[in-house]
Amino acid sequence: MTDIGLSAPALRISLAAPADYWALLKPRVMSLVVFTAFVGLWIAPHRGSIVVDAVSILAIAVGAGASGALNQWWDADIDAIMTRTRNRPIPAGRIAPEEALSFGLTLAVGSVLVLGLTGGWLAAGLLAFTIFFYVVVYSMILKRRTVQNIVIGGAAGALPPVVAWAAATGSLAWAPIVLFAIVFVWTPPHFWSLALVRSDDYARAGVPMLPVVAGPDATRAHILAYAVLLLPVGLSPWILGFAGPAYALVAGLGGLAFVALAGLVYRRREGDAARRACRRLFGFSIVHLFALFATLAVERAAAML
Numbered sequence: 001m002t003d004i005g006l007s008a009p010a011l012r013i014s015l016a017a018p019a020d021y022w023a024l025l026k027p028r029v030m031s032l033v034v035f036t037a038f039v040g041l042w043i044a045p046h047r048g049s050i051v052v053d054a055v056s057i058l059a060i061a062v063g064a065g066a067s068g069a070l071n072q073w074w075d076a077d078i079d080a081i082m083t084r085t086r087n088r089p090i091p092a093g094r095i096a097p098e099e100a101l102s103f104g105l106t107l108a109v110g111s112v113l114v115l116g117l118t119g120g121w122l123a124a125g126l127l128a129f130t131i132f133f134y135v136v137v138y139s140m141i142l143k144r145r146t147v148q149n150i151v152i153g154g155a156a157g158a159l160p161p162v163v164a165w166a167a168a169t170g171s172l173a174w175a176p177i178v179l180f181a182i183v184f185v186w187t188p189p190h191f192w193s194l195a196l197v198r199s200d201d202y203a204r205a206g207v208p209m210l211p212v213v214a215g216p217d218a219t220r221a222h223i224l225a226y227a228v229l230l231l232p233v234g235l236s237p238w239i240l241g242f243a244g245p246a247y248a249l250v251a252g253l254g255g256l257a258f259v260a261l262a263g264l265v266y267r268r269r270e271g272d273a274a275r276r277a278c279r280r281l282f283g284f285s286i287v288h289l290f291a292l293f294a295t296l297a298v299e300r301a302a303a304m305l
């Protein structure tokens with residue numbers, strides 16, 4: 001918070017810097033979430049005007065950011081304990097929890113209403129459900145209670161392309177459900193590769209992440225299993241006929257590279273080599289998901305020429 005310097009205590013006003021509100025939205029993580037939503041809308045068969053579609057994507061982005069702010073409001077106590085998160089605006093004391101709560105709630109309600117007006121009430125209902133799932137089901141209920149927290153909670157991160165498809169078409173279909181499945185299967189290895197390196201943080205905060213509860217070796221086996229599963233799931237848009245050969249190539253080669261990197265995580269169990277393997281898989285997870293969705297979008301753009 002920036003003290004704007006009025007000296008009498010009754011007149012002291014504290015304002016958080018815009019950068020701190022921005023950080024409440026978890027912008028880097030949400031950028032990829034919003035990109036998957038954009039692709040869900042882009043490949044949908046019926047699209048509205050460019051302005052209406054742009055406002056729909058903006059509403060989904062704001063809803064995602066709002067859920068990040070509400071997550072940080074709820075998790076402030078554990079974020080204060082973990083090295084990775086202790087400098088976030090609430091635990092660092094730069095934003096008051098109640099400010100974050102009203103900021104998050106206002107953006108959440110606003111984003112759902114705007115999406116209702118531009119993309120229809122099916123999409124708005126799905127966005128509201130996604131925010132609810134991340135904040136209430138994942139953050140408030142599962143995260144501190146079950147080792148399967150991120151497997152189930154991952155559904156929230158996988159829903160944005162479905163929300164966006166619904167905004168474009170007013171209905172649902174198999175294609176967005178397949179996109180949901182890709183992000184859903186991708187999330188556990190994405191997250192556990194980081195959790196393996198950060199397991200001390202989670203242990204100190206008392207969060208029952210897989211490496212803390214089941215140990216690193218079981219986590220490595222889970223990572224490898226999900227990486228193997230991601231290969232056919234990643235190829236399914238091509239198998240089902242709504243993606244072309246470029247996509248098949250990216251999903252096939254990228255999926256094999258993902259399995260290979262997960263294999264290295266499985267085999268390298270000690271010291272710096274183990275940590276490097278985890279960081280490499282975490283970094284590649286982001287590149288791979290981006291590449292899958294970007295290729296779908298480019299193929300669709302090429303088909304429209």
Ligand code: HEM
Nearest residue numbers: 028029032033036150153154157158183187190191194286
């Ligand atoms: C339950 C689901 C998920 C969990 C538990 C999770 C967890 C995390 C964590 C802990 C980080 C590190 C963030 C940080 O350094 O503060 C991270 C980074 C990231 N996540 Fe996820 N994630 C999930 C789902 C997703 C989804 C669905 C996406 C996108 C579609 C995504 C995209 C990213 C990106 C792009 C980063 C890197 C951000 C950076 O550069 O700092 N995550 N994730």
Ligand SMILES: CC(C)=CCC/C(C)=C/CC/C(C)=C/COP(=O)(O)OP(=O)(O)O
Nearest residue numbers: 029033063064067071130131134156157160
């Ligand atoms: C449209 C909409 C509402 C989208 C939401 C998308 C969503 C649920 C993304 C999950 C992203 C994420 C960073 C989870 C982190 O888990 P965490 O909160 O346990 O991570 P942390 O320890 O970094 O806080």
